[in-house]
Amino acid sequence: MNDGTPVLEIRNLKKYFSQSTSVLDTLLRRRQDMIQAVDGVSLTLHENESHGVIGESGCGKSTLLKTLIGLHEPTEGQILFHGRDVSEFGRSDWKEFRSNVQIIFQDPFNALDPKMTVKETLLESLKIHGMDDRERRVEQVLKRVELQPPEKYVDRFPRQLSGGEKQRVSIARALIVEPDLILADEPVSMLDVSTQAAILNLLSDLMEDVGASMLYISHDLSTVSYICQEINVMYLGRIIERAPTQELLDNPRHPYAQALINAIPIPDPHHGRERTTLEGAPRDPIGLDQGCRFRDRCGKRMDICEQMPAFVEVEDGVETACHLYYDHEEHVPASDAMPDESMTNTADVATRND
Template sequence: MADDTPLLEIDDLEKHFEQSTNILDLLLRREPSKIQAVDGVSFTLETNDSIAVIGESGCGKTTLLLTLIGLHDITGGDVVYKGTPMSDFDDADWKEYRSNVQVIFQDPFNSLDPKMTVEESLKEPLKIHDVGNRDERVYQVLEDVELRPPEQYLHRKPMNLSGGEKQRVAIGRALVLEPDIILADEPVSMLDVSTQASVLRMLKDLIDDYDASMIYISHDLSTVSYISETVNVMYLGRIVESAPTEWILDDPKHPYSEALVSAIPIPDPHHDRARTEMSGAPRDPIDLGEGCRFRDRCPKVIPPDGIDVDQEAYREVMAFREALERDDLPLERIRKELDDPGDQEAFAAAIRGEYFSGEMTGENATTVDAALDDVADGDLDAAADRLRDRFESVCENTPLSVEAEADWHVACHQYYDHDRRTKEDHAITTD
């Protein structure tokens, strides 16, 4: 490998799954829905580098990791290892890759074979890859993961180990082949807090000692500073912000990153800070389409030019419109709860009560009232068109990832001039 060749390049990587179809879907020849677990992820891992991928459960982190180790086929894009694309790997390439890319799984209670001793677990990868000096390597790695003296642990089975000891064995198993890359999938999330810090510090020292690089997957931003120099914040399959760790912890730019940082616990019951402005949970990653994927939870969603509307009220309109366009309104249930299911005015009012609490005035209120009347009359398309004409946001377009500052990339509409960007994109297309 040339000195300037990255160790691992993730290039616009996609992993989509097809949702299971039923008999009716087959008869009507409907296209199966796509679960967009990883959707256009790109970053580079250099030699002796440590990168974190952070996000809530369901954002695609673990699917990314399983795709990187070859347990999922790639849907789009590619992974390039030492200059060779994974799509071009032959059997010999895969054997080398799987020897040099090792995984630490999240759950040490299930990732170790309960029937195997510590010695057998550590020797297993050495046997698979036909590596010699097995006794010496096993003793050394047990010393390195601070299971001392090694003789006391060699013949123990997982049931005779604490949670922290199990995870140290799992870390040792990943290191025993002296790999180039460690993929760590939330390696301390199942350990108690008193053990987490010591394991993370040990892991950081070990990847330095073993001259390895790491991709660290976690939902807990508070652990990142122990282990990683760079953070990639992931939301619903996409990277929304990427920067050196301390920069994001000190001054996050994307609204999702801001919410994650504000949720980090502070060990001071008297510390006063603003409450996290993020509610709800990531939606199912099914047929997500275009647009910023955080817009339904974002406290800074951008209204159209010239419209004066409270942010909370605007977010309610956006959420209602999205449910309407996805045919996800519980209209039958709402109508059945009415004293008179045939009363259209009461039906419209009940829908309002279900979805709207904020106050709106003027043309904004008139538009929402008219859309609710359309829904009550059964004309959902007219309601959606009416709301779209009045309230469509730039956030409904997929944001570009721009360099907000040097080495600081953000995929958010707040960080570039849309008129200028549109002109530049048009010039590139027509040149």
């Protein structure tokens, strides 16, 4: 029963990594700056909603997803699932959580065990979570992801499947335990264009059929805009703009969001438009200061961009973190303090992957 409680709520979530240190650094007790992979992300996802997180490689979106699923321990902030803080979960709570929250990985070619048939792959999830009526569930989920007839696929190994069929099996594995939330990690980025369209259509239809919510991350705005009702634009660990999908496509506010929209290819060789002139590369996410993360690449940079912009609502349902859009006397920027020494001691050894 839906009582209005969000399926997923993230409050000021941070995930910092410590850097690998040399023997000399250890002997001299040199403190290394932290890698700020996810830095103060907040969002809310309700039942049967699909939200996207988009940004360049290295912006922190995959780290965000891994932190949500429990593969990384948050440095700071809260993750609430159906109103419950996951930091308070016990072993049985985590087992239930991992049944209700499923992930679809980016690479369908390595997501499946090559030694297991399709049927064995699907039955494994049912066995882990103690679910009955397994044969019927396998048949139904294969039909649902359009691998028909099911008997044609149940005994196949991954090497006998195409890339699109592998991804459909991955989606079936996520759906077979009837989750409340699906985390999709660029699920079509490694597929050809025609197969991408088929998988996106499938995901879109499934969201309506099963009533699950989805957080979909990608670097490709065209695929996110096809399937998501709301888009979060992420840059160097922070959400810098949030808006309903069509509103973001029609009228992006933040200079970075504008550059992303302008970079979407238009399938018309005769269409003329000004090329995107975004230059430079994102800063190194190590020991970042208080200023706007995008200022080094922004053509509208001002002196005040050395301070952190507030995340403000500029229109109904549209929020952005840019000094161009608000009266600074009415807003005090949030603190961007680095984690204290106790956090540094427990932080994970860094991986620089996003």
